Amino acid sequence: MLRYALRRLIWMLPPIFLVSVATFFGLNALPGDIATLTLGENATPEAVAQFREKNGLDRPIVVRYVDWVGGIARGDPGDSLKGGRPMSADIKVRLPVTLHILFFSLLFHALFGILFGVIAALFQDSLLDYGIRTFAVFSDSFPHFFLLTLLLLIPAILWQYSPPIGYEGPIWEHPWRDLRQFVPPTLLLGLGSAYLTRITRSSILEVLRADFVRTARTKGLPEHLVIWRHVLRNALLPIVTVLGGVFANLLGGTIILERVMTLPGLGNYIFQAVQDRDFNIVQTMTLYSALTVMLVNLLVDLSYARIDPRIRYR
Amino acid sequence: MSYSSYWSSRSVSRRRFVAGSGTVAVGAVALLAGCGGDSKSNGTGTTGAGASPSAQAKPPRAGGAFRKSFSGGDAHLSPTHTGGFDIYTTFSTIYEYMWRKPLSGPPVLQGAEKIEQVDDITYLITLREHVYQDIAPVSGRAVSAEDVKMLSDYIIADKAVFARAFYAGQLTSVTATDAKTVKVITKGPQAYFYDGAVGFDRPLIPKELVATGDLRKVKTQIGSGPWQFSSQTPGSFVEFVKFPKYWRTGQPYVQTVRATKIDDESAREAAFRGRQLDTMVPSNSRLYSTLMSDLGKDVRGMESFSTPYAFAMNPNRKPFDDPRVRKAIHRALDLNALLKIAEFGEGKLTGIVGPTLAPFQIPDSELTDYLKFDLNEAKQLLQQTAFDTNKTWDFVTRSDSTEFQTLAPLLKEQLAAAGIKTSFSDVPQAEYQTRTFAEPGQFDFTIAATGTDIGRTLRDQHSKSLGVREAFAVNNAEIDGLIEKSEITTNEEQRIALYKDIQRKLMAVWPAYFPLYAPKVYRINRSYIMDFDDNPELFALYPQQPQMWLDT
Numbered sequence: 001m002l003r004y005a006l007r008r009l010i011w012m013l014p015p016i017f018l019v020s021v022a023t024f025f026g027l028n029a030l031p032g033d034i035a036t037l038t039l040g041e042n043a044t045p046e047a048v049a050q051f052r053e054k055n056g057l058d059r060p061i062v063v064r065y066v067d068w069v070g071g072i073a074r075g076d077p078g079d080s081l082k083g084g085r086p087m088s089a090d091i092k093v094r095l096p097v098t099l100h101i102l103f104f105s106l107l108f109h110a111l112f113g114i115l116f117g118v119i120a121a122l123f124q125d126s127l128l129d130y131g132i133r134t135f136a137v138f139s140d141s142f143p144h145f146f147l148l149t150l151l152l153l154i155p156a157i158l159w160q161y162s163p164p165i166g167y168e169g170p171i172w173e174h175p176w177r178d179l180r181q182f183v184p185p186t187l188l189l190g191l192g193s194a195y196l197t198r199i200t201r202s203s204i205l206e207v208l209r210a211d212f213v214r215t216a217r218t219k220g221l222p223e224h225l226v227i228w229r230h231v232l233r234n235a236l237l238p239i240v241t242v243l244g245g246v247f248a249n250l251l252g253g254t255i256i257l258e259r260v261m262t263l264p265g266l267g268n269y270i271f272q273a274v275q276d277r278d279f280n281i282v283q284t285m286t287l288y289s290a291l292t293v294m295l296v297n298l299l300v301d302l303s304y305a306r307i308d309p310r311i312r313y314r
Numbered sequence: 315m316s317y318s319s320y321w322s323s324r325s326v327s328r329r330r331f332v333a334g335s336g337t338v339a340v341g342a343v344a345l346l347a348g349c350g351g352d353s354k355s356n357g358t359g360t361t362g363a364g365a366s367p368s369a370q371a372k373p374p375r376a377g378g379a380f381r382k383s384f385s386g387g388d389a390h391l392s393p394t395h396t397g398g399f400d401i402y403t404t405f406s407t408i409y410e411y412m413w414r415k416p417l418s419g420p421p422v423l424q425g426a427e428k429i430e431q432v433d434d435i436t437y438l439i440t441l442r443e444h445v446y447q448d449i450a451p452v453s454g455r456a457v458s459a460e461d462v463k464m465l466s467d468y469i470i471a472d473k474a475v476f477a478r479a480f481y482a483g484q485l486t487s488v489t490a491t492d493a494k495t496v497k498v499i500t501k502g503p504q505a506y507f508y509d510g511a512v513g514f515d516r517p518l519i520p521k522e523l524v525a526t527g528d529l530r531k532v533k534t535q536i537g538s539g540p541w542q543f544s545s546q547t548p549g550s551f552v553e554f555v556k557f558p559k560y561w562r563t564g565q566p567y568v569q570t571v572r573a574t575k576i577d578d579e580s581a582r583e584a585a586f587r588g589r590q591l592d593t594m595v596p597s598n599s600r601l602y603s604t605l606m607s608d609l610g611k612d613v614r615g616m617e618s619f620s621t622p623y624a625f626a627m628n629p630n631r632k633p634f635d636d637p638r639v640r641k642a643i644h645r646a647l648d649l650n651a652l653l654k655i656a657e658f659g660e661g662k663l664t665g666i667v668g669p670t671l672a673p674f675q676i677p678d679s680e681l682t683d684y685l686k687f688d689l690n691e692a693k694q695l696l697q698q699t700a701f702d703t704n705k706t707w708d709f710v711t712r713s714d715s716t717e718f719q720t721l722a723p724l725l726k727e728q729l730a731a732a733g734i735k736t737s738f739s740d741v742p743q744a745e746y747q748t749r750t751f752a753e754p755g756q757f758d759f760t761i762a763a764t765g766t767d768i769g770r771t772l773r774d775q776h777s778k779s780l781g782v783r784e785a786f787a788v789n790n791a792e793i794d795g796l797i798e799k800s801e802i803t804t805n806e807e808q809r810i811a812l813y814k815d816i817q818r819k820l821m822a823v824w825p826a827y828f829p830l831y832a833p834k835v836y837r838i839n840r841s842y843i844m845d846f847d848d849n850p851e852l853f854a855l856y857p858q859q860p861q862m863w864l865d866t
Contacts, residue, residue, distance in 0.1 A: 083398065156584035160588055
């Protein structure tokens, strides 16, 4: 398995290279000058020129690309253009917020998606099955920003309640505050895990019809053991695969959640950087994001052997 | 649907839409709200009672936390560069200045005890005793003349600092003659000395901070203001605590000031309603009215005007060099309709100088003819001047500005009604500046911001407007001369008379660059906030004044 993992890691290099090239050169081709955006409307041409020189924006684009990639490879992504703060320090502060969101989001997605899928499969074609499927599709159909805005405004208007604003620290330092801050939005979005529900349902239904399930029932195994030991475990492969995809979606979705719920995570960091045309941040975060998605996919692939012992990596 | 009717039909705002749809989700939200705690978990821990006259008469009470929000940048901690915290809403707590200059009248002294004008160009400033810089590494050292000199040298050396234009262009020298005396020599008589030498981005900061070489790289802020820097979480909040050695004994009354970054207005509204913010600036009149009506006696509202947006035609291109054509365009624009559609009617039509600079405005009675909308007269004037109604004129707009995107279609429609065809060039900010700032300008029509001070506002109408908006002036030698004269007239009374004269002369030749209207801006405070200045002019001077206290 180690050799397989190493080979997969090496095969990540070409797509990462392509992402870096597309991001860097694509961003630099966009209209909008960071110098004028940073220095403001009334900046003199002299000030703009000095800013460009100070930040190396006057150097050839290829040289800048090589410098940037070299920095990333050394683990030093450099400084933001606006403000000149070290990006590594910014990421260190903001990463825990995004990890909190990803943790709770993935937890609720998995919880509701799998739970609803299992129930729908076990009560196939019943009112419960139709109800779950309709609810999942219904809740998934609403744009996230709309749901999150509702979540903020309705309790505020009706009960003068709003969740805590600003991030004060990790959950083990501020458990109650963080729970109030992170659980409601991630729970709300977790309810809309229609795709995972459908995949779980169909996967379970397929396994339920397998011979070994009939055998297990015939030998008198209690139904909960049949489901837990035999059905769920055998239905898990497509579910885990979909969870990998869900993670990538959630990573993108943190931007909206952080924006609306005023959480200072990496999503907000990228959003602000895009608005400021801070190319250093945008290109670095895009590359890190692509790398994260690839690593998660690798982990998903590696987990197959754990879930199904018949799978061997070559 | 025409643009006008589109904007008229915009009455269902996002907030109302969301609130209206709320009933659908109430059940789900009620379930989720169970995850929440009580609503009193704020710094002050109170509910806001109405501001009764007896409450106003109470003596100030020390303590409590004042909580506000900010949006936009927090990329660095420099007070002198753009892109950092908004100095009006965050660092106004830490910093104080040698003085602050109200729109009219003498400067209000803060760190300075005395200003002596020796002659037309020399000023001797004596710093107040017992004014201290707050935290480490300075840790309570008295403010010195050397601090002022070092910052001045830094501003002149750093081309990225906006204030450099005044320092490098108008000052001959800034020297520390002794520990407490600063001598400033200007290059000539300076009407705007008190505004230019000290501004929001030029506070009293210690030389040790300046000596680090780049203020954008500093890790903390040090100042002599009522509160001192306590902590910052980038992208989230910054907190200030009372500075014990603040020079106004016993002040500030409020112990802690906390500013939280909230970019989304719905989140800001929710936080304000949920008592997690003590003050809020609603972006439009509808939200302001809703909050005022929903929260009743718990809040107090403040209304003032904002800097206007302006319309500009290019007088360097024919036929806009002809005052009759400019008059026709003035007549063709129905500014009241613009105000009604774009701002729900909340604002004020204005002459060349807007209501934020009220002491310098000419009386409204003199604006009646200037602001008149008369489409027939516009058409007649265009006919008289043989205006080419078949040509499509280039209307340059900014693709990244909400204001531009709102106003430009409305203006296009109004110009079209007079027979003036336009085509948009929707460009990003950098290209917009290239095309509109430098003479002769690559545009026929455009929209532009206006100056926030009287000096800039009038300079923008000068044929040499010093690097910004050069292409907008009507190139009238008499007006240029009057503007130049106003800039060296140090007697305020005479200067204000000149300002009014300039406005009348400009109106007579129909300016190529003129404000459309001044929109209203709003603030809502919880009513337990006491002695927070409601006067917009003073508000700009003392944004978080040390006299403020919380009646909680």
